[in-house]
Amino acid sequence: MDHAARAALAQFSGGLSPITIAQSLADWGLHLATSPGRQMQLAGKGLRKGLRLAEYVARAGLAGETPPPAVEPLPQDHRFTDPAWQKAPFDTISQAFLLQQQWWHAATTCIGGVSAHHEAVTSFTVRQLLDMVAPTNFIATNPVLQKRIMDTGGHCLIDGARHFLDDLRRTLGGDPPAGVDGFKVGEQIAAAPGRVVLRNELMELIQYEPTTDKVRPEPVLIVPAWIMKYYILDLSEHNSLVRWLTAQGFTVFMVSWHNPTSNDRNKDMDDYGRLGPLAALDAITAITGAQRIHAAGYCLGGTLLAIAAAALARDGDKRLASLTFMAAQTEFSEPGELGLFIDEAQIDVIEAMMWTRGYLASGQMGGAFQMLRSNDLIWSRILTTYLMGEREAMNDLMAWNADGTRMPYAMHSEYLWKLFLGNDLAEGRYRVDGRPVSLSALRQPIFMVGTETDHVAPWRSVHKLHMLTSAEIRFVLTSGGHNAGIVSEPGHPHRHYHIATRPEDGAALSPDEWMAVAEARQGSWWTAWGEWLAEHSGEPVAPPSLGNVEAGYPPRDAAPGHYVLER
Template sequence: MTDTSSAQADADPLDGIAQTLDHASFAAIAGVTGGLSPFTVAQAMSDWALHLAASPGRRLELLAKGMRKSLRLIDYVAHGADGEHPAIEPLPQDRRFDDSAWKMPPYNLIAQSFLMTQQWWHAATTGISGVGARHEAVTSFTLRQILDMFAPSNFIPTNPVLQRRIVDTGGMCLVEGARLLMADIEALARGTAGSGDQPFQIGRDIAATKGKVIYRNRLMELIQYEPTTAKVRPEPVLIVPAWIMKYYILDLSAHNSLIGWLVGQGYTVFAMSWHNPVSADRDLDMEDYRLLGPMAALDAITAITGAPKIHALGYCLGGTLLAIAAAAMARDGDERLAGMTLLAAQTEFSEPGELGLFIDEAQLNLLDSMMWERGYLDSGQMGGAFQMLRSNDLVWSRILNEYLMGERPIANDLMVWNADGTRMPFAMHSEYLHKLFLKNDLAEGRFVAGGMPVSLSALKTPMFVVGTQTDHVAPWRSVHKIHMLTDAEICFTLTNGGHNAGIVSEPGHKNRHYQLLTRPACGPAMAPDLWLAQAPDHPGSWWEAWGEWLSARSGKAGPPPPMGAPDKGYAPLADAPGSYILEK
């Protein structure tokens, strides 16, 4: 009997049924918890609670700390609860108590009590002997989320700013807030949340840079943009966006479109627009994304332009995919890349920030079951995880401003883009989370592309790498770790702003600045904090620094290439932005 027939003979007929039942059970749990694994939280909380219970010295310290804070608060009250001289200051990013109304009694005492409680719980959930670092971080994060739910700013009786708004509007703000809430519930039930009337229309106001779709496969459309200069550089630029969101984050309004700006600098620009997966695409994996994505795009660009060298840019997950593709190209002797730009893209995942707190076997088992049921991960489920990382700004402040104060913010192009999410197929996202986030296979040389492992150490092409200071998705110190993985020349830039707003940083944007320092090829790798101390600060947009970097690595400008190449199978198929961008 062959090995295959032996395996078939030994197979339990209940295996398939058991797997289906398990997936259904975990999917049901995920539906109740919003995709967050209760097992991960329970393990972390029990580790913390048991070790704290076994630490009488630490409990004594916390008791003393609580008494000192109480006395400090009593002293604050005894001295008139002066709002100008608080007992404790909120963290720099905490704007909940900025209004002068919070300096008046009794609200100053309420706010001060909350901030001290918050500080005490941080001390109580950190520094407990024996608690694993990961469990400590999960516990501290979870308790912070719970405290944020009960912040005095969230409730009418304890929020003086909200009370003032109610008085000023005669209570109509609550009526309007209820109307907005019902409208959002109705839109969510219809599955049309975020797709109502918008002042920005795709192809007219946003994603409006002129061009043609010159190639399409089952996973992406390739757009070639029309030149706006008489001459262009001989090296075209390929843009590989993240597939979790649509590509036009880089082609917003005319004034802040990176694509439009790049075309205006005299480059032939190509951008990929990803297909929005459905259940039938459940088996698309990372290799499909590599081959049908950047590799197919590079072949098309080579055929159309005849250029031997191509600049490539990858944003977020697109940057990770581009790094994998570039490493495979270097391994296979493909030398088409003239330079590589990575925007807020991680290649080393050992410290991915708070988003990685819940990436463990229990959490991924729950996510796999969610995706197994539908064949994809819905954008709303991933968006919920991102909102949780900044619950003050993205959850509670929205509830306060919209549903209690009755003030819907005026939509801008970035908000419209942010509401226009995409799905991720089961196979790809499971592989991405397990092999990159959980096992760090790419950084450690185990990730397979084209049937063989790839190593980022093979990369020799110069790189321009951008991190953003307040990035909760791809923390800049994690992005910076590319220095440890390759000897290539790296021009690392750190710009102010977050994962999206830091990248959409057009020239002329107020209050923009960045730090920049180049590590030469084969130079020593510099630790992030040392880099931060040594990199000079520059006012303005990092786009201009990137433009200079591209120019220094590009040839003399000449006539632009044709739009597409019908004789080579790349005929223009439609006007930009194409059809994939419109898929819901």
């Protein structure tokens, strides 16, 4: 009955815990109510901002031109960049909004006695409300939108209404977004040639065809997250990490995860480790005969790889020649803004959502990610698509992002409680097959990638592996976010990264100390990774066959296989 009641509540609240929000607002409100000094500060701040706005309006009226702004938007806020916002009365409207936004940030932070989590949730909630009522969202207060309506004779509103009805129909019918049809899996994207060489109840293992006469003797195993389809690492031909690796002379294997159903509700983290990277290592060893294997993990796949590597080290298995972690967290004490959605009350709601069907649907996760960047992913998209009537052209990364997956109840619950909330892996309490594992056992050379604007795995959190192992770590901080920063092929414009190596048993620098000594480079981090892999590989040899019938791993379906097509 409790699960049913909370599941109904979750449907009403969009998957967020109203109890967490209520607790946060109450914590903030009660402490603010008993802080007369802070109230006086905020009143004075509000008065000063009002005077700044009045001075701005007066100077604009007397001079007949736009004076220097009373407040500048944040660097990531591009809502008021159009010159039309510099003209009266819209300059006053935008300035008033930005000053109000500043005041509310001050009002929801630095209140004595409020817990850090409740402060973050309160500030986030107020920010969502402000974004909702921003002047850019309304015809009467948006000069850019007004001009668009005049230039099109109002047809942009008609086109926007058509886009809205089309999107509504697609959402209700469970159809993919408009434009996805131009990016078909196995044709335009996820089309690197290869064969499935292993299929079990949780994953398919794809072995890709070599593209060079000789290959490095150490194969590369890639473990993607199961919160997403693997082919973000095999998008179009020009930006496929798989194709790039094979062109560098590596034999590449990729895990393609099964999209769970209600029947998989009891699959846990141990199952994902045993049937995922550990089963893949056994297959790769049997197929290629390689004694050493490079392993790379992306996002949640990197976390799983770290757990599997620690378990292998605990058990004396030395097959892993190196480890690569791409935007992958192993320490969760500072998970960034995603931590707003994770506390005991929120996990209780998520568990109730999963309980009824046995899994968490992709749409239930996507809403949280979108709210972290509501300006860019919600309100600006509504403005552009439904009011200006301009639908953004689909690209391969957007098509991939629309191809969501599910996560089984047992695994996701364990991940949230033990890793995200409990931080058991970093603190030595995490168990694999009933026995604890330690990240300090990782002694292989490690290559790590963080991205500058990552809202899912903030780079400072990713960097914390330096504090948990004394292995050699080459850390790269690349431009871009959680997805676009990883899909950063050579030749991609405006890409740059910082890089530095902590030697084995060397001192662990803080993120700021690391940034101070890291070398700045232009271009793609892929080239640095390829050079690093080559440094830790043997001399090229003849490529192995696809699969190995005698070893029990015959080549099966052609890539991309069956699991990636599951809906």
